[in-house]
Every structure is written in structure tokens, then in C-alpha cells.
Amino acid sequence: xxxxxxxxxxxxxxxxxxxxxxxxxxxxxxxxxxxxxxxxxxxxxxxxxxxxxxxxxxxxxxxxxxxxxxxxxxxxxxxxxxxxxxxxxxxxxxxxxxxxxxxxxxxxxxxxxxxxxxxxxxxxxxxxxxxxxxxxxxxxxxxxxxxxxxxxxxxxxxxxxxxxxxxxxxxxxxxxxxxxxxxxxxxxxxxxxxxxxxxxxxxxxxxxxxxxxxxxxxxxxxxxxxxxxxxxxxxxxxxxxxxxxxxxxxxxxxxxxxxxxxxxxxxxxxxxxxxxxxxxxxxxxxxxxxxxxxxxxxxxxxxxxxxxxxxxxxxxxxxxxxxxxxxxxxxxxxxxxxxxxxxxxxxxxxxxxxxxxxxxxxxxxxxxxxxxxxxxxxxxxxxxxxxxxxxxxxxxxxxxxxxxxxxxxxxxxxxxxxxxxxxxxxxxxxxxxxxxxxxxxxxxxxxxxxxxxxxxxxxxxxxxxxxxxxxxxxxxxxxxxxxxxxxxxxxxxxxxxxxxxxxxxxxxxxxxxxxxxxxxxxxxxxxxxxxxxxxxxxxxxxxxxxxxxxxxxxxxxxxxxxxxxxxxxxxxxxxxxxxxxxxxxxxxxxxxxxxxxxxxxxxxxxxxxxxxxxxxxxxxxxxxxxxxxxxxxxxxxxxxxxxxxxxxxxxxxxxxxxxxxxxxxxxxxxxxxxxxxxxxxxxxxxxxxxxxxxxxxxxxxxxxxxxxxxxxxxxxxxxxxxxxxxxxxxxxxxxxxxxxxxxxxxxxxxxxxxxxxxxxxxxxxxxxxxxxxxxxxxxxxxxxxxxxxxxxxxxxxx
Ligand SMILES: Nc1ncnc2c1ncn2[C@@H]1O[C@H](COP(=O)(O)OP(=O)(O)OP(=O)(O)O)[C@@H](O)[C@H]1O
Ligand SMILES: [Mg+2]
Numbered sequence: 147x148x149x150x151x152x153x154x155x156x157x158x159x160x161x162x163x164x165x166x167x168x169x170x171x172x173x174x175x176x177x178x179x180x181x182x183x184x185x186x187x188x189x190x191x192x193x194x195x196x197x198x199x200x201x202x203x204x205x206x207x208x209x210x211x212x213x214x215x216x217x218x219x220x221x222x223x224x225x226x227x228x229x230x231x232x233x234x235x236x237x238x239x240x241x242x243x244x245x246x247x248x249x250x251x252x253x254x255x256x257x258x259x260x261x262x263x264x265x266x267x268x269x270x271x272x273x274x275x276x277x278x279x280x281x282x283x284x285x286x287x288x289x290x291x292x293x294x295x296x297x298x299x300x301x302x303x304x305x306x307x308x309x310x311x312x313x314x315x316x317x318x319x320x321x322x323x324x325x326x327x328x329x330x331x332x333x334x335x336x337x338x339x340x341x342x343x344x345x346x347x348x349x350x351x352x353x354x355x356x357x358x359x360x361x362x363x364x365x366x367x368x369x370x371x372x373x374x375x376x377x378x379x380x381x382x383x384x385x386x387x388x389x390x391x392x393x394x395x396x397x398x399x400x401x402x403x404x405x406x407x408x409x410x411x412x413x414x415x416x417x418x419x420x421x422x423x424x425x426x427x428x429x430x431x432x433x434x435x436x437x438x439x440x441x442x443x444x445x446x447x448x449x450x451x452x453x454x455x456x457x458x459x460x461x462x463x464x465x466x467x468x469x470x471x472x473x474x475x476x477x478x479x480x481x482x483x484x485x486x487x488x489x490x491x492x493x494x495x496x497x498x499x500x501x502x503x504x505x506x507x508x509x510x511x512x513x514x515x516x517x518x519x520x521x522x523x524x525x526x527x528x529x530x531x532x533x534x535x536x537x538x539x540x541x542x543x544x545x546x547x548x549x550x551x552x553x554x555x556x557x558x559x560x561x562x563x564x565x566x567x568x569x570x571x572x573x574x575x576x577x578x579x580x581x582x583x584x585x586x587x588x589x590x591x592x593x594x595x596x597x598x599x600x601x602x603x604x605x606x607x608x609x610x611x612x613x614x615x616x617x618x619x620x621x622x623x624x625x626x627x628x629x630x631x632x633x634x635x636x637x638x639x640x641x642x643x644x645x646x647x648x649x650x651x652x653x654x655x656x657x658x659x660x661x662x663x664x665x666x667x668x669x670x671x672x673x674x675x676x677x678x679x680x681x682x683x684x685x686x687x688x689x690x691x692x693x694x695x696x697x698x699x700x701x702x703x704x705x706x707x708x709x710x711x712x713x714x715x716x717x718x719x720x721x722x723x724x725x726x727x728x729x730x731x732x733x734x735x736x737x738x739x740x741x742x743x744x745x746x747x748x749x750x751x752x753x754x755x756x757x758x759x760x761x762x763x764x765x766x767x768x769x770x771x772x773x774x775x776x777x778x779x780x781x782x783x784x785x786x787x788x789x790x791x792x793x794x795x796x797x798x799x800x801x802x803x804x805x806x807x808x809x810x811x812x813x814x815x816x817x818x819x820x821x822x823x824x825x826x827x828x829x830x831x832x833x834x835x836x837x838x839x840x841x842x843x844x845x846x847x848x849x850x851x852x853x854x855x856x857x858x859x860x861x862x863x864x865x866x867x868x869x870x871x872x873x874x875x876x877x878x879x880x881x882x883x884x885x886x887x888x889x890x891x892x893x894x895x896x897x898x899x900x901x902x903x904x905x906x907x908x909x910x911x912x913x914x915x916x917x918x919x920x921x922x923x924x925x926x927x928x929x930x931x932x933x934x935x936x937x938x939x940x941x942x943x944x
Pocket of ligand 2: 158353499
């Protein structure tokens with residue numbers, strides 16, 4: 147370890163967050179929350195100035211459902227008309243959810259004065275996670291990796307980052323939860339992998355969704371590696387974002403509510419508190435039925451003082467959820483089909499997520515995957531958090547972590563849409579479409595990965611859009627749930643001027659550098675144009691030749707070739723190892739980078755024109771100049787929130803934290819004062835106190851305590867913390883003399899004994915050394931005399 151930093155991970159589930167930490171000298175471990183539990187419900191409640199988190203917030207959700215926020219990850223970055231928001235509201239109709247006209251995303255109208263966006267509420271939970279980790283690790287947290295489900299789209303990933311930003315959390319990366327679980331599986335089995343590869347399916351069924359990820363683990367040696375390292379490559383994915391524990395619970399809750407209403411003629415779901423009580427009991431019963439064939443559902447005062455008790459069997463539960471269990475087959479088949487592997491080639495299925503404890507889920511899974519056994523190697527609750535914290539340690543650079551390469555797979559294709567460039571005077575065929583679409587990141591393209599796209603015809607300002615590509619593999623309902631299929635619009639400016647500034651130089655066009663980063667987010671890193679100037683005759687011959695070459699190749703390109711040529715290339719380093727991606731991202735580019743090179747130098751960027759003619763290499767010089775092009779990117783899926791709005795959210799959270807601190811301080815001040823009043827009243831009757839005080843003193847102190855006690859009784863919310871502290875100081879001052887005497891009385895015999903002991907030892911020492919003569923005596927004569935004197939005066943004092 148180079149520096150002393152702790153890093154953490156948050157496995158951000160829809161129902162629970164699991165937190166893990168790595169700190170110097172201590173291996174990865176799960177952070178316990180304040181109730182000493184290993185997972186914390188993703189719930190925050192706000193009542194007045196008081197917030198509760200986790201279990202306490204869930205308890206609050208039964209008392210005041212509207213003020214306790216749950217399942218926040220289901221509605222991040224969504225608009226009011228999103229099907230996800232609609233179904234959220236159908237389950238929890240008591241929330242007042244509205245849409246912000248600027249950001250077009252939702253917020254909760256909490257009460258008359260306060261509103262919170264789901265991102266702000268998630269930020270509170272992330273802050274809380276950091277506090278738990280810091281308390282547990284007794285160290286500040288420097289970086290965090292957060293898990294997200296693989297099906298999270300661009301807007302949802304951005305919304306998580308926005309929440310982390312509001313919480314002032316340094317995010318090292320987002321990681322898909324099954325990749326994190328895969329890492330947790332792989333890091334302890336490095337020796338088991340070989341160069342042919344092991345295929346495994348990670349099957350995660352959590353609170354909201356189910357994801358099956360088929361990954362190959364194999365040993366690879368990338369350049370710069372001394373030895374082979376394991377690599378996890380995602381081969382196929384199947385998912386169902388609506389199939390999870392919440393859905394099973396709802397089925398059971400509806401069943402219980404039906405029995406209740408048949409008996410009592412009252413609709414549970416018309417009452418918010420009763421709804422939450424039924425949900426809570428259904429969840430408890432569901433979990434018990436994983437290990438028992440029957441149990442009792444029991445709720446006190448569901449509604450109007452009516453208690454409820456009914457037996458539920460596992461068979462009943464399974465019958466209620468038959469269609470849900472049947473959906474498992476498709477998830478498994480989608481994963482296998484997209485991996486292009488046969489069932490047999492997938493060695494094992496590894497369970498992740500709380501809902502895989504349901505016996506019927508396991509049975510359906512075995513049937514769908516045609517397996518006799520399931521791999522229960524991982525802790526289903528903790529694997530993702532532990533894998534993610536391994537990645538956090540890797541990314542934080544403060545730790546020496548063994549390499550474990552990751553090649554995740556992109557789920558939603560991303561493309562670039564633009565208009566064909568029409569040169570002045572050029573006419574276009576009226577029937578031909580002028581819109582062009584180029585796929586940038588195909589479905590199942592690995593990431594992280596960089597790509598460069600070249601616009602070679604556009605010589606003036608132009609625009610393009612980054613959009614989702616062909617989503618026809620998804621149902622229309624699912625597509626509606628994604629929201630905007632347009633991700634961003636990019637306006638490129640100053641192109642004409644740049645070309646005019648370099649009239650005699652060769653170029654291949656405007657290059658747009660894209661990246662699908664570690665977090666699965668599409669980034670536009672920069673746009674540039676490379677100009678190449680060759681300064682001798684022979685080189686200009688070459689460039690003429692190369693121009694002819696270009697013409698010939700475009701001729702053979704066929705008549706369907708668009709006038710706009712663009713080059714879609716996987717970056718030379720696209721095998722996306724940890725190392726190489728890191729190296730790439732560490733590069734910083736100047737706005738304009740002139741480089742003069744001898745012609746036989748290698749041009750590092752493989753998109754650059756190859757240096758020409760070797761025979762003239764010693765004479766011909768070529769100058770390569772990279773000019774950055776200005777551009778403006780406007781987000782379309784999750785409307786960019788300016789710095790001001792983020793700062794407003796930050797100060798909103800800080801305000802709440804400050805008030806909480808002030809409230810705690812006030813409560814502590816009241817507590818101390820009350821305790822002192824009680825203690826002093828009691829002291830007044832104690833022998834010791836009476837012996838050390840006069841009756842006049844006791845009368846005075848008694849009157850003061852009485853006065854403070856009455857004052858305390860009458861205080862209301864307007865009394866400040868300082869007033870309590872001042873009263874305590876007054877009270878302490880009133881009895882200071884007596885307390886001093888008491889402590890003197892207690893301390894004197896002990897101190898006197900100590901003094902006597904030292905005196906005796908000193909006298910002994912003096913008599914022992916009195917008659918000593920010669921050299922190296924322990925004391926000089928002067929020292930001896932002063933000790934003698936000191937002993938005598940002390941004897942007199944004693
Ligand atoms: N013994 C059990 N039997 C049945 N279900 C269980 C059991 N234990 C936990 N669960 C369910 O598992 C779900 C929580 O699992 P998990 O913590 O993996 O979800 P999550 O990570 O919060 O959600 P997601 O990954 O879907 O966003 C809950 O619905 C819970 O009721
Ligand atoms: Mg989960």
C-alpha cells in the first residue's frame with residue numbers, strides 16, 4: 147500500500163444496500179450498520195427535522211408512509227409519464243409525485259415546504275452508507291464503487307452518479323452487479339482458471355429484477371503482463387427488470403388483503419398504513435415459506451382496530467406466483483442464446499440475490515438451464531458488495547491488487563445519427579434519405595472501449611445525435627420505460643475555419659473520440675482534426691499518390707457509399723484491460739499538438755495516415771498537427787442539471803444535516819442538565835454532602851436546583867441549546883465549593899499515604915548513602931543536603 151486510504155463499495159439494490167470496505171492492512175469486509183446487520187434497507191424517512199435510515203425508516207413507513215421513501219432506484223431519472231413511475235404510484239398511491247418542468251424528471255412533494263428528488267433521497271442514503279463505512283472502519287472513505295443492475299440504461303446510470311455527486315462521494319466507477327459477484331467468485335479461484343476458459347452463469351434475483359449473466363473466466367496475458375491473469379468476459383445476458391422479490395411479496399399481500407376484505411368488508415389498499423402493514427407481513431411470510439411449508443400471517447390492528455391472522459402454505463404462495471416463476475425460463479434462454487454457447491458448455495449456475503432462496507425459483511432455474519445442481523458458492527447477499535470493493539481497491543491506486551481483467555458487454559446499442567453533408571452547388575436525389583445512422587457500440591460490444599468516428603466530408607459546422615440504436619429486441623412496453631431514445635445532441639463548430647487555416651495540408655476529416663467507460667456510460671472525449679504537412683517534393687508526390695489511392699478506393703466503395711465517410715474502429719487498446727484503459731485515460735491532450743517526426747517514426751494513433759515512402763525516409767519530413775474542434779453536447783435523456791441546481795441540492799442536504807446536528811446537540815444539552823439536576827437533588831440528601839457543607843449553603847443550592855428544575859419543566863422549543871448549557875454552568879457554580887471539599891476529602895488520605903511512602907523511601911535512601919565515600923557517589927554533597935532539607939520540611943508539613 148502506498149497511501150493510507152479506505153475505499154468502500156455500495157451494492158445498490160432496490161430493497162437493500164450492502165456496504166463493504168477495504169482499509170490498509172485489513173482485507174475486504176462487509177460493513178455492519180447501526181443495528182449490527184450486514185444489509186441495510188434502502189429506505190429513508192423524514193419527519194420534520196428528523197431523518198431515519200434503513201430499518202428505522204422502514205418502521206416509520208408503517209406509521210407515516212408518505213414520509214418514508216423506498217424502492218428509489220426504480221424511479222431514478224424518470225419523467226411523470228414513465229411506466230415505472232406509474233407502477234410505483236399504483237403500489238404506493240400515497241406519495242405526491244410531481245414533475246419538474248425544467249429537468250422533466252420527478253420529485254416528491256414532501257410537505258407544504260419541502261420537496262425531494264429521488265436523486266436527493268438516494269444521495270442521503272449514500273451519505274449514510276459512507277458514514278456507516280467510516281464509523282465501521284474508523285477511517286475516512288476516499289473512493290467508492292457502486293453496483294447497478296446490468297439493465298440500467300444511460301439515464302439511470304447518470305442519475306446514480308448525480309446522487310453520488312450531491313452526496314460528495316468520489317465515485318471510482320459504477321459496476322454491473324453480476325460482474326461484481328463474478329469478481330468475488332473469481333478472485334479466490336485464480337488458480338482454477340486456464341487458457342481455454344470456464345463458462346459460468348451468475349443468476350441474480352433480488353428485490354426488483356432478475357439478471358442472468360453468462361461469463362467466461364480464462365487466463366490471458368496482455369502486453370506488459372509478466373504472467374497470465376484471469377479475465378472475466380461477459381458472453382450473454384438475459385434479464386427481466388420486473389421479476390423480483392417485490393413482485394412475489396405483492397402477490398402475497400394481495401392474497402392476504404383479499405382474505406381480510408372478505409372477512410371484514412374493508413379494503414386494506416385504501417388505507418396507506420394498512421397497505422404498508424400488509425406489505426411488510428407478506429414479505430416476512432414469503433421469506434419464512436422458503437424454509438417452511440406453512441406459516442401464520444399475523445397483523446395487529448390492520449385497520450380500525452381489527453387484527454388479522456391466517457395460515458399460508460408454500461403451495462398457496464407458489465400457486466399465486468406461477469406465472470412469475472415461469473418467466474425465469476426466458477431469462478435463462480436469452481442469456482444462453484446471446485452467449486452462443488450450448489447449455490452443456492455452461493459449467494455451473496451460481497446463485498446471487500435474496501430471492502434465489504425461494505425453492506421454486508431454484509427448481510425453475512434448474513429446469514430452464516437443464517442442470518441437476520446449482521452452484522451455491524457465493525454469499526447471495528454479499529457477493530456483489532465484496533466484488534465491488536475489490537474493484538474499488540484496484541481503482542483507487544492506493545492498493546496493490548492482483549489484476550483481474552473485465553470485459554463487460556453493452557446491452558443497449560448506441561449509434562450516431564447525422565445528416566449527409568451536401569456541398570454548396572451539389573444536388574441530392576429527392577428520393578434518397580439524407581439521414582445517416584452509424585452504429586457506434588453494438589449490442590454485446592465489450593466495454594470499457596474507445597471508438598473513433600470520422601466525418602471526412604463535413605467541412606463546415608455540423609450536428610449529430612447520439613441515440614440508442616435498434617431496440618427491436620425489446621418489447622414496446624420496455625422501450626417506453628426507457629424514456630427518451632435520444633441520448634444527446636452534439637453541435638460541432640469552427641470546422642470551416644480550421645480547414646481554411648490549413649489549406650495545403652492533408653487530413654482524413656473530423657474525428658470524434660467516443661468511449662464507453664468502465665461505468666457503461668457513453669462519453670464524448672474530444673473532437674479533433676489531424677492535419678499532415680509534408681515538406682519535400684518527394685512527400686508531395688506521395689500525397690498525390692495517396693489522394694489518387696483514396697479516390698480509387700472510394701470508387702470501388704460502390705454507389706451505395708455515402709458521401710460522408712466515417713470510420714468506425716475499435717481502438718487499438720480495445721481489449722479493455724484494466725491497465726490499458728487506465729493508461730489511455732491518463733493521457734492529457736493539449737488543445738493543439740504539433741509534432742514533427744521523421745517519416746519512419748511510428749504514428750501511435752492508428753487512425754492517422756501511415757507515414758509514407760520508406761526510401762525517402764531520411765530526407766522527407768512530415769509535420770502532424772492535431773487541432774481540437776469545439777463542440778457543445780446537450781443531454782437529451784436526463785436533462786443536464788447545471789452546477790447551481792446540484793449546489794442547491796447539496797446545500798439542501800447540508801441544511802438538513804446541520805439541523806440534525808443542532809438537534810442532537812440540543813438534546814444532549816437538555817440531557818446533561820436534567821441529569822445534573824437529578825444528581826444534585828440526590829446529593830443534597832447524602833451524608834457526604836451534608837458533612838462538607840453548611841446548612842445555609844445547602845439551602846441556597848436547594849433553592850437553585852428547584853429554580854432550574856422548574857425552568858426546565860416550562861421550557862419549550864424556543865429555548866436555545868446555549869440556554870441549557872448556561873443553566874448547567876450556573877448550577878455547577880452554585881455547588882462548586884461543596885463539591886471541591888468532597889473531592890478533597892476523598893483524595894486527601896490517598897495522597898497522604900502516597901506522600902508518606904515517598905518520604906519513607908527517601909529517608910531510607912538518605913541514611914543508606916550517608917556514610918558512603920569515594921568516587922561515583924549517587925548524589926553530590928549539595929544534592930544530598932537539599933534532599934535532607936526537603937525531607938525535614940516535609941515531615942513538618944505532614
Ligand atoms: N429467505 C428468503 N426467501 C425469499 N425471499 C427472500 C429471502 N431472503 C430475502 N429474500 C428477498 O430477497 C429480496 C432482496 O434481495 P436482494 O438484497 O438481493 O435485492 P436487492 O439487491 O435489494 O434488489 P435488486 O438487486 O433487484 O435491485 C427481497 O425481496 C427479500 O424479500
Ligand atoms: Mg441486488
